[in-house]
Structures are given as structure tokens and as C-alpha cells.
Amino acid sequence: MMIHIPNVLTRDQVLRCRQMFERVAWVDGRVTAGPQTSAVKRNLQIPEDDPEGLECGQMIVAALYRTPLFMSAVLPHRILPPMFNRYDEGMTFGSHVDNAIRRIRATGESLRTDVSTTLFLSDPEDYDGGELVAEDTYGEHAVKLPAGDAIIYPATSLHHVTPVTRGARISSFFWTQSLIRDPLRRGLLFDMDMAIMRLNHDHPGHASAVQLTGVYHNLLRQWSEV
Ligand SMILES: O=C(O)CCC(=O)C(=O)O
Ligand SMILES: [Fe+2]
Structure with a gap:
């Protein structure tokens, strides 16, 4: 990509x-x-x-x-x-x-x-x-x-x-x-981050944005190498 x-x-x-x-x-x-x-x-x-x-x-x-x-x-x-x-x-x-x-x-x-x-x-x-x-x-x-x-x-x-x-x-x-060696996983996190940003922009304060942000960080925690 x-x-x-x-x-x-x-x-x-x-x-x-x-x-x-x-x-x-x-x-x-x-x-x-x-x-x-x-x-x-x-x-x-x-x-x-x-x-x-x-x-x-x-x-x-x-x-x-x-x-x-x-x-x-x-x-x-x-x-x-x-x-x-x-x-x-x-x-x-x-x-x-x-x-x-x-x-x-x-x-x-x-x-x-x-x-x-x-x-x-x-x-x-x-x-x-x-x-x-x-x-x-x-x-x-x-x-x-x-x-x-x-x-x-x-x-x-x-x-x-x-x-x-x-x-x-x-x-x-x-x-x-x-932080993410695998390009597929890195790409998934990128797509998810973009979707969360759009959700925040289009529907400010939507409860799902908080939940999805949590999922994003928990995936990052799971997959990252630091
Ligand atoms: O000049 C560029 O845009 C790429 C340079 C490059 O591929 C390299 O240094 O390995
Ligand atoms: Fe190169």
C-alpha cells in the first residue's frame, strides 16, 4: 500500500x-x-x-x-x-x-x-x-x-x-x-483508525466511538512490538 x-x-x-x-x-x-x-x-x-x-x-x-x-x-x-x-x-x-x-x-x-x-x-x-x-x-x-x-x-x-x-x-x-511488523495487521489498524475518525467527525459523541477506540488500543496492545 x-x-x-x-x-x-x-x-x-x-x-x-x-x-x-x-x-x-x-x-x-x-x-x-x-x-x-x-x-x-x-x-x-x-x-x-x-x-x-x-x-x-x-x-x-x-x-x-x-x-x-x-x-x-x-x-x-x-x-x-x-x-x-x-x-x-x-x-x-x-x-x-x-x-x-x-x-x-x-x-x-x-x-x-x-x-x-x-x-x-x-x-x-x-x-x-x-x-x-x-x-x-x-x-x-x-x-x-x-x-x-x-x-x-x-x-x-x-x-x-x-x-x-x-x-x-x-x-x-x-x-x-x-510497532506492527505485519503489513496486513498494520493496514487493518489504519483502516480502523480512519473509520473511528470519520465516526467522531460525522457523529460527535457517539458511544460506539469510545468502544471502537478501546478495541483499537487493545489490538495495538496485542500486536505491537516495543
Ligand atoms: O529517491 C527515492 O525516491 C528513493 C530512493 C531509494 O529507493 C533508496 O535510497 O533506496
Ligand atoms: Fe530504495
């Missing part, structure tokens, strides 16, 4: 990140790639310990925790510090599946990658190509979103970024370990 999360960052926050990134030294994106992805990855990245990248990453994580749709759909346990990539003309990222386990540099802990996120920092009119395409049993889904918006997709899915043919595409990418 791919879910579009609009307005994670405000316009001002996007511009602040973009200004910071004019000062940083971009390196070959293969620095964080395993052998299979190295063969198909042609982009640039900000080094993981770059202070400007870390500052922008902290801003993104704080924004995600304030974004109800992200919280409901992902149920994050731990978020890997966001990284940043850039595709100039001719750059691309061929079909791959993300590594299952990532190490958090600052703490040395490992994180299981359940959900992948791309947060767009370039406006769609600033470049051609550069669509993120994810494959599932229903076919291929291509996305290109306004700056500040994010797309989440299962880390288990094959995906690629089509070649940029004009301009440059900058984005933030990162992985989340969810």
Missing part, C-alpha cells in the same frame, strides 16, 4: 533545507548501498554525519510525529535519521528492494526497515523524469509529489526512480520500524 502524506513540511521548512543543501558536499550515493543496489544506483547523497543534513533530518522527524496520517499509517517505533539524495540530469536508481536491517549510526542500534519513505524537496516543475515507481501485485505505481509531501510504501516492494531528464530532484529518504 502506498500512501501520500501531504504537507509534512511547510514551504518555509522546505526552503530552509534547500538553502542548507547549497552549502553541502554531495557524494556518490553508492556510499550506503549494498552490492545489488550499487549496480543500479546512480545518484548523489549528503554524508550521513553532515551537520546540515542532521539538522534538516531532525526537523523532518519532528514534523512526522506531528502528522496524524503518518502516525496512523506507519505506527512508528523507530525512524532512521533521514538521509538526502539528489538526481541530476541522467541520474537514476534502478529496480531494487531496500536492505532489511539498517544500523543507526548515532546509537549503534539496528532497525528493521518495515516502511520506506520518500519526502520530496524539489517542486515537480523543477525537473522532468525522476518518478518513484513501486511495484506490487496490482502493477506499477509512479509518484512525483509537491515539495514538502511524502510517499510511504512497503520496504519489501521492488521500486525504482526513473532517469531525470531535466533539472534536479532532491528528496529525503528514510526507513521506519513499525
Whole structure:
């Protein structure tokens, strides 16, 4: 399931990140790639310990925790510090599946990658190509979103970024370990949360909303890994 999360960052926050990134030294994106992805990855990245990248990453994580749709759909346990990539003309990222386990540099802990996120920092009119395409049993889904918006997709899915043919595409990418490992259960909780929110909106104070919220939390208690 791919879910579009609009307005994670405000316009001002996007511009602040973009200004910071004019000062940083971009390196070959293969620095964080395993052998299979190295063969198909042609982009640039900000080094993981770059202070400007870390500052922008902290801003993104704080924004995600304030974004109800992200919280409901992902149920994050731990978020890997966001990284940043850039595709100039001719750059691309061929079909791959993300590594299952990532190490958090600052703490040395490992994180299981359940959900992948791309947060767009370039406006769609600033470049051609550069669509993120994810494959599932229903076919291929291509996305290109306004700056500040994010797309989440299962880390288990094959995906690629089509070649940029004009301009440059900058984005933030990162992985989340969810409280709920099983995507089916995570999806059920998401549907239930959405239904409860609609019930609260359409019928404020309805007794069933309290009961269903109880069921939601009891399922979360039953299924979560913390
Ligand atoms: O640039 C993107 O949107 C996705 C990057 C990606 O798939 C990766 O770094 O594994
Ligand atoms: Fe990927």
C-alpha cells in the first residue's frame, strides 16, 4: 500500500533545507548501498554525519510525529535519521528492494526497515523524469509529489526512480520500524483508525466511538512490538 502524506513540511521548512543543501558536499550515493543496489544506483547523497543534513533530518522527524496520517499509517517505533539524495540530469536508481536491517549510526542500534519513505524537496516543475515507481501485485505505481509531501510504501516492494531528464530532484529518504511488523495487521489498524475518525467527525459523541477506540488500543496492545 502506498500512501501520500501531504504537507509534512511547510514551504518555509522546505526552503530552509534547500538553502542548507547549497552549502553541502554531495557524494556518490553508492556510499550506503549494498552490492545489488550499487549496480543500479546512480545518484548523489549528503554524508550521513553532515551537520546540515542532521539538522534538516531532525526537523523532518519532528514534523512526522506531528502528522496524524503518518502516525496512523506507519505506527512508528523507530525512524532512521533521514538521509538526502539528489538526481541530476541522467541520474537514476534502478529496480531494487531496500536492505532489511539498517544500523543507526548515532546509537549503534539496528532497525528493521518495515516502511520506506520518500519526502520530496524539489517542486515537480523543477525537473522532468525522476518518478518513484513501486511495484506490487496490482502493477506499477509512479509518484512525483509537491515539495514538502511524502510517499510511504512497503520496504519489501521492488521500486525504482526513473532517469531525470531535466533539472534536479532532491528528496529525503528514510526507513521506519513499525510497532506492527505485519503489513496486513498494520493496514487493518489504519483502516480502523480512519473509520473511528470519520465516526467522531460525522457523529460527535457517539458511544460506539469510545468502544471502537478501546478495541483499537487493545489490538495495538496485542500486536505491537516495543
Ligand atoms: O529517491 C527515492 O525516491 C528513493 C530512493 C531509494 O529507493 C533508496 O535510497 O533506496
Ligand atoms: Fe530504495
